[in-house]
Amino acid sequence: MIVALVDTLIPKDDVGPGGVEVGVPIFIDHELAGAYGRGVRMFLNGPFGEGTPQQGYQLPLPPADLYRVGIADLNAWCAKTRDGKTFDQLSMADRTAALKALEAGQAEFTQIPSRTFFSILLQNTMEGYFADPIYGGNRNKAVWTMIGFPGAIGMYGDLIEQYRNKQYVIAPKSIQDLS
């Protein structure tokens, strides 16, 4: 399921690597299984109210639970609106249309707002795609290579003036490469 979601958000194409091939689903699995997924640094005491957009996230769910509920809602909504199919059974075009509906808050979820689920899914997908490969995504630093980010290196005191308005090309290095 996460593979299908990530593959829809960041497909493999002529621009650069897809989210799945660089390990973003593995990244998300690891994150949700750990402290982040359990919301250990979130304030989850009640009472719970809906609030305004300016007041931020107000559900009692830490990220891992939000995914479980969100995926159940997503599949139920897909089944209802798309001939009984779950999200991962849809064609790429239908998956894309489904995620656009979530993003716009137009998918009718039963338990949580669809946009809330979409928002954390997009955030974590981007984190996995661009983070250091030690976390399981951005495999072989392929994403950093694609955009020209040198990674964890960070020694530019002698270069910043020299490379004004010049392209700086270097093979990116991860934390593990430099350890």
Place this chain on the structure above:
Amino acid sequence: MSTKLKAADIVIVGLGWTGGILAKELADTGLSIVVLERGKPRDTNPDFMYPNVHDELKYAQRHELMQDVSRETLTFRNNSNQTALPMRQLGSFLPGEGVGGAGVHWNGVTWRWLPWDHEPEKITLARYGKSAIPEGMQLQDWGVSYDELEPYYDKFEYLCGIAGKAGNLNGNKIDGGNVFEGSRKREYPNPPMIQSYAGALFEKAVRTLGYHPFPGPSANMSQPYINPDGVAFGACHYCGYCERFGCEVNAKASAHFTVIPLAAAKKNVEIRTDSRVMKVNLDDAKKRAESVTYLDAAGREFEQPGGLVIMAAYALGNVHLMLLSRIGKPYDPATGTGVVGRNYAYQINTGANVFFDEKTWLNPFMGAGALSMNIDDFNTGSFDHLKEGFIGGGGISTPSAGGRPIGFRPVPPGTPAWGTDWKRAVVRHYNHTLAINNQGSVMGYRQNYLDLDPTYRDSYGRPLMRMTFDFQQNEQKQANFIADVCVKIGQAMGGERVVRRGAPQRYSIVPYQSTHNTGGAVMGTDPTKSALNPFSQTWDVSNVFVTGACSFPQNAGKNPTGPVGALALRTADSIKRYLKNPGPLAPA
């Protein structure tokens, strides 16, 4: 069950910049000092070592060095008609936790606030008269002028090794420095940093527009430095991992390797980490603080008696502690009476994103937290702001703080947030985009304040603090006016597309904006309008002093650490005077 400990002469709550400065400065008195820090001990080695510290996910996204809101947070609402709800995760601002406080993960931008920022009421009345001040705006002076604070600004700059260029040396205006700054007695201790291409483009563009560019004052070292206390700093590598990170080479001034070890080396100073202060206990007459109650790592409760208590937590933490300890009368917006929680303020950010052609290489990853080019032509007091319909102003800058790609991947409006077209836009624009930012001042208002929440409690059973805050029309006008200037600069830079970022309709606690929360326990000369006298001493309880940005009556168009550090150094001198003759330092 509380265990009563042996009394100390001075108890300091919090060990960031201000707690560190106070501990170090007061250690010379020989008095016994106990410092209580809620977080962990931290040091450059091993906590901020290369390459592990260059980890955007851990530090920038997961907030490794910041306050754990599962334990302590606050509630928030835009106005008093709403029900406040808890800030369940960090967003708009990022208070620190642990030795060094938020000063470990700051960018290092170290301003002297402009003379106007210290005396806005006096200057506004003289220049425009009383009718200029909008209904509900509570403009008020510090009770300390820029000139009085100048020696302390100087001392803090030399402590930190600030890199910069003077623009007003003993009244002489110097091109290339900030000609709008208050008069300074001597140059910065270090020369300016090397500018990036973004900075060079900004400088050229604003000169053609007739403005006055200068390099941002930076606590990132432009060269190796030894401060007056003998503390050695490394030279900055321009690595681009500053804000939200610790620095592996001590090239970013921080209390954890400067004032704190100097204080800790003294026999009369004892630092206790994992010591979370619950409240300050007063005597029956509520005139004197007797002790501080705190919990240790194992959750055991201790009572630490002390002759003098210094609140040196983050701005919001100090106000919370005052409210919980019933020091000073809580502010009530309905009647306008009371002082604790009054004049809470923030900043308003607008600006422009400038998208260049593919031949313009900006290398955004080469940078440093405080590396920037700036103008103060539209900052507080620099121009006829009332003519434009508002009070205040903002600093305009092009920062080159790094290009870490989870957070920095600009695309023009209209680009989808995912999919192939999104990816194409990220690749196209990553190395060819810069931001021009307005950091806008925010004044104090009758309806913006802090108090205790009636419903929510933290994990220790204490009421959370409640923040009631929204942007007001005066600030929105200011921020929109300056956004237009930013667009003009972007166009003069030769951007292919310049996208204006206008003022938000409402303040939101969700997206990161700045860790520049001010007010709530402001200083001043009138005890009905301020919680502290001009010496940072609470009006009601003369053996309690309060440091930090909570004492600023309004927020400026500049980062607050400079005045926070300067004021802490001045408070140390005030406390030394108090110790010779305990009692109120100013008549109530």
